[in-house]
Amino acid sequence: MRKDDKIKVGISHGDINGISYEIIIKALQDNRLNDSCTPILYGSPKVAAYHRKALDIENFSFNAIRKAEDANPKRANLINVLDDNVRVELGKSTKMAGECSVLALDRMVNDMTNGLIDAMVTAPICKENIQQAGFSFPGHTEYLQKQFNSEEVLMLMVFNELRVGVVTGHIPLKDAPGSLTKDLVYSKIKVLHESLLKDFALSKGKIAVLGLNPHAGDNGIIGTEDRDIIQPAIEKARQEGIMAVGPFPSDGFFGSGGYNQYDAVLAMYHDQGLIPFKVISQGEGVNYTAGLSVVRTSPGHGTAFDIVGKDLGNPASLRNAIYLASDISRNRRVYEEASANPLEKQSFDAGPGDVDISDLESDNAAE
Template identity: 55%
Template sequence: MSDKIKVGISIGDINGIGLEVIIKTLSDNKILDYCTPIVYGSTKVASFYRKALSINDFSFNVINNPSQANPKRANIINCWEEDVRVEPGVINETGGKYAFISLEKAVDDLLAGNIDALVTAPINKHNIQNENFNFPGHTEYIQHRTNSKDSLMFLVGEDIRTGVVTGHIPVGEVANNITKEAILSKLELMRDSLKGDFWIQKPKIAVLGLNPHAGDNGLIGKEEKEIIIPAIEEAKEKGIYAVGPFPADGFFANGSHLKFDAVLAMYHDQGLIPFKYIAFHDGVNFTAGLPVVRTSPDHGTGYDIAGQNIASENSFRSALFEAINIVKRRREMGELTANPLKISKLSRDRD
């Protein structure tokens, strides 16, 4: 019986680059020193991509459930038996249908405690929609499945961590969704994640403004004065080291993000554009604030390069290792919490 961390992997859109980056990552046997990977998909679809990639020295160990996983192999659970036509680069209902089947079965096992973490390969947010998936993306679906009140889309890279107040909503709806309560909730989730998931004892968080020049003292929008600054002040009263609001353009241009442990952006592109520019090749999307661990690469389905053996697995590999690291930190933090002597030593070491 192995005590290695079991990481479930959903394959995403079968016509995208998901299985390509998964197979490339798991082809490195060194991965097995750190976790037991369990892919939720289909051996037939996996074989299609293995042949397309000309990878002849790799195969999956087929199992029926996580308890059968071989800790010395990359494992796969067949989530369906029927033959499926794989069409790399094609956006169709088939890609979305089987992406959801893979995701649903993986999340079922995650919630049941049969796996320790989940890494999700990219989906198409349009073709995956069905009666059981009426969400803008993975983050909202998994938040719903865990019955969590809130969650934080937390982008993590070597030199940058960025979260967003509003996620997958139209730009025209952003301002109405920027409230003091929403900002406070995200700041609390970010603070707690930085401490518990990344072991940063006294995290420093930068908060960006919504408007150009952070409102320029009310000349270019009132949200900073009326909402964002009061939220920051209340956060400080709750013991959160939050500073801002900063104008978003100059903040990243002059490297100010390096002075903070994380940055809270007001909306999706404000946070993700600089993040992807800085950390595109190894960035990770982590859903913070949930009782389960879920990460994903910070890229999409890559239809334009699907099946051509040119997709980089770097971001997916980083997502896999980040999931492993967070599980380990949470486990050890649980042990430390039960032993105040260890907590005191840990605090001294970090200070």
């Protein structure tokens, strides 16, 4: 973790034919971002100019630099990772675009590995064309997990105080129940707990765990996974002092606003968590990869090929991703410094949100 200057946030440009450049430029037009961090785009001045022209944006320019060390803390910086033969085709998925995505991502990860930047924001990629470019991972998360040798990671969606993680991610829905094990659910709870502590400065974070089946199984009447897998995983976490509660029936939990009573929610599968999250966040949510040794966020949406070049892109999610990356980097610095000093660590552990685990209860009743 860098400690010598303002936090440097790298941004990979994602798919050059998608919405990335529009939302990046719109987000970086707000100079208030420079108070929080020093943004560094890994991309192409040629591609940036193409998108600026398509959107008729004249009052913005990047500060071109060769390496992260040269970044101007008061400007939006750009490191060129492409050659001049790059071809932009707005709204189209092309092999060249996939190759450009990989080049930017690899350069940014290399700088992160060498301590030249403090956090990473990944703009949306097209999983189809990036696979054509030889990228052998389902997405950013799996790639970064391998690059930074992380044993367990968690996709965590963040919007203000709402944090929703998922036990099973990008797998077919039919495979989700069979993928659940006590150890897997427990490991995700543990990653989420540690992230609340180190990344969000919540020393006593409260975690709500959702059930898999309707009514959280009704005590085994509607499926046994909630009783035989999820509940034992929660109990194991509680025995270790983790404030995890559940399993909750997801419909009633979100419908009644129960999520407001917790610092984080753990869903069993992708859509169970992301549908209510996206309804609540209204396009402003952020995807954060908890469990990595480095900080990585991304906007909570895809390439949006259908609206590219039409000036319809909303930069809110990308902007929030940059702010969140900066905030988590600062929180990690504080935690690391407190951990290095026993007296400071004691003070850190006595932070807000303290609650006795016995005060937490789960209501698994049917609707």
